[in-house]
Amino acid sequence: MCYKETNNISERYFWINERVTWSRAQNYCRVNYTDLVTIRNESENEVIKSKSQGTPFWIGLFNNPWKWSDGGNSTFRNWSVSNPDNYNHHEKCVEINYQGYRGNGGNRWNDADCNLQKSFFCNSSCGPSSQQYVPYKLTWSDAVNYCKVNCSSTLMTVENEAMSKNLSNCCPDSWIGLRHEYDNWNWSNSDPVTYTNWKRNFSCAVLQSDGSWNDSDCNALNPFLCYNETDNSSRSFVWINIRMTWSSAQNYCQVYYKDLASIRNENENNAAMEKTQNITSWIGLFNNPWKCSDRQVFTFQNWTLQQANIYQNSETCVKVTNNGDWKAIDCNTQEPFICSKTIMNATFISANSTWEEAMDYCRERNSDLISISSQVEQDAIAALVNTTNSPNVWLGLRQSRLFGFWFWIDEKPLSYENWVHGPPSQLPASSPCAAMSQQNNFSWINVSCSDTYSFICRYK
Template sequence: MHSDLVTVRSLEEQQQILNVAKDYQFWIGLYRDSDNWQWSTGDAASYTKWVAGSDSLFCATADATGSWDKSSCRDQKPFMCYSETSNITERYTLISTLKTWAEAQQYCRQHHTDLVIIKSASENEDMKKKAPASPFWIGLFNNPWKWADGGNSTFQNWNTFEPNGGSEKCVLMYSRNQGKWEDLACGYGKYFVCYEGLCETASCPNRTYIPVRYIKSWTDARSYCREKYTDLVTVRSLEEQQQILNVAKDYEFWIGLYRDSDNWQWSTGDAASYTKWVAGIDTLFCATADATGSWDKSSCRDQKPFMCYNETSNITERYTLISTLKTWAEAQQYCRQHHTDLVIIKSQ
């Protein structure tokens, strides 16, 4: 599983992504909403690596040179996902299946964390080494330029004359052109990179936390977590609460707490010895949490995002190139299903 289409927040993340990118263009988690580019995570695109591209294209690809381009979001391209759990170390997966940007985002969110996010020039450079020669989607889109996880894009690596506006609201990276970015209409099929974030130090706990952006009932969320990880997240202490908040996003999500008769217990069967309730209706039987750490009661039939946990050993970040052509939206969906998201690049 990953989190989202990959986001690129820096040159460092760009370099990490290039280390797994193949010799073709792939979707990243960057897209344009209105006149602004942002990552599929919601981050603004503060770091970009554009090459020339049409302002009428709205989804982004990258390639093995680290260059970004703009494509129609309906194009079919490979894509890169990232995965993210506690302590926000990331790994990248290139998806060599052609998808539109939206399909790539959906894929990354189903299987990883999100489309790749590039936070710095160093990330952009690292991703360039792993990238394909063909352009691929990253998690940047125009809203203004934000990452697929909702974060701002402080690092950008646009190619000359990029972004160039119009309907090109998603972002490609070109690994053959120094990892430069171009905006592109989100409907083109491109490869893409997903990322997943994992524990980065030996002090990380032996469980990791995976935010899942799919909307499900409490029961369906529990089934999903049990199928792919260990279970819906449990919160046994203030320390675990803080670890979960480190990866929680700015929305309400299911946790593994529910009421059986008059007693609240975790889906693992453990009693709820630690709680963090705010006011809630006593006739509601399933629990949610939010990014502030507050818990509330909801109808178990409500449709919400959720958080899973996995009992795991310490692992470090990696990017996964998906060599299946998908649109940006398909790439994001794939990365979010199987990793964390489309890759995010936040620095050089």
């Protein structure tokens, strides 16, 4: 995000003293503020320190190669000694621990497992600065309304070349307040147009990365700048020929693919067997009563003689033998294993879950709740849902409680919509999560996030 600094910088940071995973912290900030905090310099680091009360907390840096949740381009880092170290290959999110970490001194950053629970800091794009970069992609008219309603401001007015160049460095391809009406160009705050920097002409203006402006269709979706007047499902298998315990194999598959292989029929069993080169390997079935690692319904089985009834009093997992039969053995035995992945990169999960539980499930498996960007995708997902008995299926679509607009949690623009009764009100509602409704011809409905439905994950 892009700001002009003021003495009231701390007023745009909000410490949330509730311990949650990094993904849930990101979702909370996007719904209730703007995003997880981005830190651009030592001054901001110190301001946040003063508000944190000394407890460890999440910031918006993640994923190694590191990037900020809000898309900001800050290169400032404040790592503790020997960090980031990606310990055990699971540390993809960043915490700040002002009490120190592993004896390396306080006031430093550490990479950590994203599933740990910590407090966190949110950013508000409408802080007390003279300009605010808002990363949401909206139409020009919606951007004007956003600035007016949420920031008591208007879209940015650009007065000279220096200002244009400065804005382009931080906030390229963003709406500014210039629009063509009645054969004239006008600023949205009614200022006279005394300076222009056109590349070519259309109806609404965007600022480009080289500082020049481009006119754009006003219905295009872009981030934008606000201005204050004052400073105040078909599946395939991947065989991993590394001997691991069942739990380690499960974790490996969930990180790098989808999950350990769940086998639904004899054809899939034969396909899995062909991958293993006649070497016994883990599959996703575990424990008695038997269940699948990816929560799929367990119906097909192919046990060796009497194997399904042994190990009643121990933790038991399943491997497929060199002749295709299944054998139950101790889960701590080290074996090669088989991962499953989906050719279409979208998988239906039948387990009824709340919206946040569904989000957590997908993100723990290197995926996200499904987003839909076109009629083609809508039809494909509808066809997948049509093969199930689920009346409603979660989508990765949420409403901002603070600002009222809807957004995809995987950060794709909301360029396509298919609501049952047209778009919901932009006023924050008591039903701020979206689902696909099979009984409404697969159109979308807004419902309570605490309802429990099946869901679809799209793998990255």
